[in-house]
Amino acid sequence: MSPRNGSIATAMTVKTAFAAAAFAALVAASPAQAHFQLLYTPQVNLAKPGEVPLKMVFWHPMENGHVMDMGEPEAFFLVFKGERQDLSEALTPITFKGAQNEAKAYSASVPVKRNGDYILALVPAPYYEESEDIFIQQLTKSYLNKGGIPTGWSEPVGLATEIVPLNKPTNLIAGSSFSGVLLSEGEPVPGAEIEVEYMAAEPDMEADTAGAATVSPMPGGAIVAVTDANGVFTFGIPKAGFWGFAALGSGPMNEHEGKELSQDAVIWVRAHDLK
Numbered sequence: 001m002s003p004r005n006g007s008i009a010t011a012m013t014v015k016t017a018f019a020a021a022a023f024a025a026l027v028a029a030s031p032a033q034a035h036f037q038l039l040y041t042p043q044v045n046l047a048k049p050g051e052v053p054l055k056m057v058f059w060h061p062m063e064n065g066h067v068m069d070m071g072e073p074e075a076f077f078l079v080f081k082g083e084r085q086d087l088s089e090a091l092t093p094i095t096f097k098g099a100q101n102e103a104k105a106y107s108a109s110v111p112v113k114r115n116g117d118y119i120l121a122l123v124p125a126p127y128y129e130e131s132e133d134i135f136i137q138q139l140t141k142s143y144l145n146k147g148g149i150p151t152g153w154s155e156p157v158g159l160a161t162e163i164v165p166l167n168k169p170t171n172l173i174a175g176s177s178f179s180g181v182l183l184s185e186g187e188p189v190p191g192a193e194i195e196v197e198y199m200a201a202e203p204d205m206e207a208d209t210a211g212a213a214t215v216s217p218m219p220g221g222a223i224v225a226v227t228d229a230n231g232v233f234t235f236g237i238p239k240a241g242f243w244g245f246a247a248l249g250s251g252p253m254n255e256h257e258g259k260e261l262s263q264d265a266v267i268w269v270r271a272h273d274l275k
């Protein structure tokens with residue numbers, strides 16, 4: 001709109017609104033709020049056999065922020081009692097709607113029959129982050145358990161980089177702590193930064209969208225822990241819900257299509273209130 005077609009005051013108001021929207025988008029995309037690849041289902045402790053619905057979204061889940069387009073994943077599988085089962089056929093493209101935008105994401109339905117731990121792993125396609133001129137690939141794990149029987153949640157699944165839990169990842173208590181060991185090509189990574197994020201806006205499994213965030217991002221930016229000499233980090237879990245831990249650039253691959261690649265390790269764990 002130009003001032004000739006309306007009052008100068010109207011034009012100014014429109015301009016101010018545009019500037020505010022642009023600023024909001026800039027803030028949302030700032031690296032202070034971490035991107036996290038989701039591999040999500042609301043119910044991780046299962047009593048009965050059945051099909052478990054999963055959502056894979058590349059997102060800023062702590063503030064229901066900007067959603068990024070996912071390409072076709074390179075791999076999607078589960079490990080049950082040491083046996084790897086390919087799930088790539090189960091991937092279905094969806095559109096996920098965040099508070100600010102919508103983007104390409106994936107859903108899947110995974111059959112769970114026997115008791116034990118199911119380790120889910122997703123190797124997404126590298127994502128091009130224009131603001132940083134780099135590719136990001138977050139190798140992501142999450143966990144299901146059926147029947148309360150432990151059968152190997154503490155085992156690595158052989159990703160190029162991964163976080164291996166040292167506490168049962170489906171059964172943490174809010175107020176206790178979570179420890180993990182960061183591996184790159186199977187070896188512990190000392191001195192690595194681990195970003196921590198709370199899933200404040202849990203996806204709606206029917207609508208492929210999310211409600212308002214239940215908590216605010218931290219005023220000081222990302223929550224960070226650092227791995228010790230043995231590649232181990234620990235974080236006190238203050239609240240029930242899903243917690244994500246991401247090691248940035250811990251993987252062996254550092255280039256994709258001639259540009260820098262950040263190959264990250266992400267793990268999601270579930271904390272419950274002690275009632």
Ligand SMILES: [Cu+2]
Nearest residue numbers: 029033034035
């Ligand atoms: Cu981001």
